[in-house]
Amino acid sequence: MSGAKTAALPNRDAALRGLYDDVARSNMFPFWATSSDVDNDEIKQLMGTKKAVPHMWDYGKDIEPLLNRAAELIKMDDSERRSLILINPGLAPRRATVSTMYTAYRLNDPDEIMPPHKHSPSAIRFGLTGKGNFTGVEGENIVFGPGDMVLTPNDTWHNHGTVGGEPAVNLSVLDLPLVETLSAIHFDHNYAELEDGKMVKKKEQSSRYPSDYSQRVYGEGGMLPRFVDHKRGSGLSSPMYVYRWERMEELLDRHKDWDGDPYESLMIEYVDPTTGQPVFKTITFFAQMLRPGEKTLPLRQTASLLVAPFRGKGYSIVDGQRFDWKEFDTLAVPGGAWCEHVNGSDKDPVFFFVASDEPTLKALALYKKWGRDKAGDMVRLV
Incomplete structure (x- = not known):
């Protein structure tokens, strides 16, 4: 039927409404974008899905008090987990801090140890308070403190808790x-070990590696032992399971007088020591340092970031919004947002712990990066 005859149909608006209702009931979406009806503007609807927004969570004001209240009310007998997941207001009620990642804060009471489990999502733990954060990963019992990062990779048995008689907080x-979007989620809590030829269920992992294994085997850059198995666990991630803050801070301090990058200042990526690639195939992590009084130029990228100030205070401007932060807060920087950071001190450096979905974007050929120079002109970086 011609366009002229279609336009001349009687009760066309009613017929269109009926068409749209029937399309929706059939679990379909009309995409021809010819209607002037606001309710059926297909382009706006297609582009109008929920998106992450810039947002900051305040550790001292909100997170820490809620963790302490939860520790009083929720015990390990009630649940094997006691974590607060940060929900982006633009994505609620979905459990996501940005579209592909979430941050959760965990407080363990003294000497709480949960049973082992494993799952398809890849995860890290980053120490905030206390010296006795504990994570056992595939038989390597790791005790970690502030600034240390511990991997719990895809499909790798691990458990969490504290040792040493004091509470500890990690994020x-x-x-x-991301894994949920790809319908690839699985969890397994039925941990067992081989004993006398039979699989026996266990509530704790037996120690199979020295507690300093990661540092002993992988702690010297550029030198890799050939006499060990580098495919520990599932073999899907870096075999180095703990990255110590002391070495990271030393490396950053060693370069404090370098020019650095105008958009990222001094930024160091945590990598798989056997490949030089990110520790996971989906997400990567950085430590970032802003020297006293330093300000980065505006940066925009398709990757989403979770920025956790670990030391120092200052502010960031994300898509025109100012966020004043201090240590242990978390700032969500959605992909596509302009972002710049300012160290508020003229004496002390700022250290960020940063998570990014950059590896996923690169694997899909979707990673792009832009900046604004000092004159305010936009330049393509990647």
Whole structure:
């Protein structure tokens, strides 16, 4: 039927409404974008899905008090987990801090140890308070403190808790929203070990590696032992399971007088020592240092970031919004947002712990990066 005859149909608006209702009931979406009806503007609807927004969570004001209240009310007998997941207001009620990742804060009471489990999402733990954060990963029992990062890779047995008689707080970053979107989620809590030829269920992992294994085998850059198995666990991630803050801070301090990058200042990526690639195939992590009084130029990228100030205070401007932060807060920087950071001190450096879905964007040929120079002109960086 011609366009002229279609336009001349009687009760066309009613017929269109009926068409749209029937399309929706059939679990379809009309995409021809010819209607002037606001309710059926297909382009706006297609582009109008929920998106992450810039947002900051305040550790001292909100996160820490809620963790302490939860520790009083929720015990390990009630649940094997006691974490607060940061929900982006633009994505609620979905459990996501940005579209592909979430951050969770965890407080363990003294000497709490949960049973082992494993899952398809990749995760890390980053120590905030206390010296006795504990994570056992595939038989390597790791005790970690502030600034240390511990991997719990895809499909690798691990458990969490504290040792040493004092509470401890750490934050987690997982690619669970991404894995969930891909319908690839699985969890397993039925841990067992081989004893006398039979699989026996266990509530704790037996220690199979020295507690300093990661540092002993992988702690010297550029030198890799040939006499060990580098495919530990599932073999899907870096075999180095703990990255110590002391070495990271030393490396950053060693370069404090370098020019650095105008958009990222001094930024160091945590990598798989056997390949030089990110520790996971989906998400990657950085430590970032801003020297006293330093300000980065505006940066925009397709990757989403979770920025956790670990030391120092200052502010960031994300898509025109100012966020004043201090240590242990978390700032969500969605992909596509302009972002710049300012160290508020003229004496002390700022250290960020940063998570990014950059590896996923690169694998899909979707990673792009832009900046604004000092004159305010936009330049393509990647």
